[in-house]
Structure formats: structure tokens, C-alpha cells
Amino acid sequence: MRSNRKWWNIGLLLVLAGVMLLVRYKGILYTGVHPVMTYVESRRISDGTEDYKQLEDGRFVIHYKAGDREAANRVKAIAAAWGSKVLDYFGYQPSDPIDIIIFSREDDLKGVLRIPHGQSATGAYAGGMINLLSPDSLLGMNQDPDSVINVFVHELAHLAMDGICRGNYPLWFTEGSALYMEYALLDYEWGSGLPEEPDYTMEDLTYRFHALDDQKAYRQSFLLVKGLVEKYGKDSYMEFLHRLGSGQDFKRALGDVFGIQSVADIRNRRSVASGKGLVPCMDIRHSG
Numbered sequence: 035m036r037s038n039r040k041w042w043n044i045g046l047l048l049v050l051a052g053v054m055l056l057v058r059y060k061g062i063l064y065t066g067v068h069p070v071m072t073y074v075e076s077r078r079i080s081d082g083t084e085d086y087k088q089l090e091d092g093r094f095v096i097h098y099k100a101g102d103r104e105a106a107n108r109v110k111a112i113a114a115a116w117g118s119k120v121l122d123y124f125g126y127q128p129s130d131p132i133d134i135i136i137f138s139r140e141d142d143l144k145g146v147l148r149i150p151h152g153q154s155a156t157g158a159y160a161g162g163m164i165n166l167l168s169p170d171s172l173l174g175m176n177q178d179p180d181s182v183i184n185v186f187v188h189e190l191a192h193l194a195m196d197g198i199c200r201g202n203y204p205l206w207f208t209e210g211s212a213l214y215m216e217y218a219l220l221d222y223e224w225g226s227g228l229p230e231e232p233d234y235t236m237e238d239l240t241y242r243f244h245a246l247d248d249q250k251a252y253r254q255s256f257l258l259v260k261g262l263v264e265k266y267g268k269d270s271y272m273e274f275l276h277r278l279g280s281g282q283d284f285k286r287a288l289g290d291v292f293g294i295q296s297v298a299d300i301r302n303r304r305s306v307a308s309g310k311g312l313v314p315c316m317d318i319r320h321s322g
């Protein structure tokens with residue numbers, strides 16, 4: 035009995051040590067596993083769209099259904115106009131071409147990306163690819179077909195961040211950053227009319243993002259990233275991203291780069307009126 039108890043204690047200690055290591059190095063572990071997850075996801079998207087045609091244009095390869103040639107040309111023009119602006123902002127130049135998948139129907143997008151039926155989606159960054167609904171499809175959802183520009187900029191920002199940080203960030207931070215990119219490049223402020231209460235904490239956003247009110251959580255994420263960039267400057271923001279990419283823990287990097295413990299310190303509540311409606315983006319990513 036005594037011997038059993040001893041081994042039980044040793045086992046327990048080993049498990050505890052393992053958990054402590056995971057917590058201590060979770061950033062590094064995450065960046066190591068991330069390429070595998072991205073690959074698996076990209077295979078699933080490729081399999082689900084294998085009959086799609088391709089339109090190549092410089093750094094982008096646009097995949098579309100035969101009937102969506104017009105949409106493909108439109109997205110090609112959007113990518114040509116905005117693609118390098120987003121990538122230049124992040125100083126991110128991937129060596130491989132970037133795949134853009136155009137879906138004719140929301141159900142197709144949700145089916146391939148396994149987005150639950152109850153959720154609405156206008157685009158998603160997944161599997162290292164940009165997934166968009168066609169402008170016609172947006173029109174069918176009573177959305178401005180031109181909002182595909184916003185969705186493209188938003189998802190490409192996710193791609194650049196993912197490339198730099200290798201998935202090592204909480205979901206709220208990449209959503210806030212993608213919304214900030216729409217703000218910085220397109221002069222579009224997401225959710226500017228939304229009430230700014232309640233004040234979610236960073237812990238709420240980090241660990242309970244999906245349980246929060248979608249729109250308020252996205253809005254708050256945007257305001258926090260905007261506050262970070264405006265208060266500390268873009269160079270610090272970029273240094274922060276690169277530290278995450280090297281596997282540094284998010285909170286530790288916040289302290290090292292910005293000298294703060296929580297983004298709550300830097301909330302920037304200034305709102306710029308924008309008369310545009312909301313373009314909700316329900317991204318399906320793995321870094322929640």
C-alpha cells in the first residue's frame with residue numbers, strides 16, 4: 035500500500051510539473067503546434083473546394099466556382115488595391131502566394147469551415163487562407179456588396195498577424211487588430227454607435243470571448259488595440275507582435291514592451307462618428 039501511495043504521489047508531482055511547464059511555456063508550445071493545425075485546416079478547405087477554378091494575380095490566388103467569375107475579378111481588383119497596403123503595414127511579406135477562396139453562399143462557407151448554423155459569417159481567416167463571401171451573396175444578406183473590401187482587409191490582417199505571431203495571442207487581440215486595420219486603412223470604425231458598457235476585463239476577453247456579447251466584445255477589442263497603437267505607437271505594437279511570434283507570453287510581452295500589466299490601463303474611449311452600419315465578422319480561428 036505504501037509503495038502504491040508513493041508512486042501515486044510521484045505521478046501527481048509529474049503531472050503538476052507538466053502542467054506548470056505548459057503554463058510557463060505555453061506561448062512556445064503554441065507556436066510549435068500551430069503550423070500543424072493550420073495545415074490540417076487548409077487540407078479541409080482545399081478538399082471542400084477542389085472543383086473551384088483559379089485566378090492568379092501576383093501574390094494572390096483566387097479560388098472561385100465557375101459561376102463566380104465576375105466576383106473573382108472584383109476580388110482580384112480589391113486584392114490588387116488593398117493587399118499590399120495591409121501587408122506593408124505589418125511589414126509582412128509571405129514567400130508563398132496567398133489563397134483567397136470565394137464562396138457563393140453563406141452555407142457553403144459555413145459548411146467547409148464548420149461554422150455552426152446559428153452563426154452568421156461574411157468571411158473568415160482559416161487554414162492560412164482568406165475565405166470570403168461573394169459580393170452577390172452579401173447583397174442577398176442585405177449587406178453592402180462593397181463591404182467585401184472591409185472583409186478582405188480584415189481577414190488579410192488576421193493572416194499577417196498569424197504569420198508574425200504564429201497564433202500566439204488571445205482571440206480578442208487579433209479581432210481588435212483586424213478591426214483596427216479597417217479603421218486605419220479604410221477609415222471605417224466598426225460598431226461606433228454601440229454602447230461601451232459593460233467594461234469587459236482582459237480576463238473576460240481572453241478566457242470567455244465567445245460567451246460575451248459578440249458586438250460589445252468586438253467593439254471593446256477594437257478600442258483596446260486602437261488605444262495601444264495610439265498611445266505607444268506603431269513601432270511598439272510591431273515589437274509586441276514579434277515578441278509573441280518568438281513565443282513570449284502575452285501578458286509578459288505587454289509588460290516588457292508597453293510597461294503595463296493589463297490593457298485596461300490604456301482604454302481609449304474616443305469615438306469617431308462613422309454613419310456606416312455594422313459588418314460583423316465571425317471569424318473561425320484556433321487561437322481563442
Ligand SMILES: [Zn+2]
Pocket residue numbers: 188192208209212315316317
Ligand atoms: Zn476577425
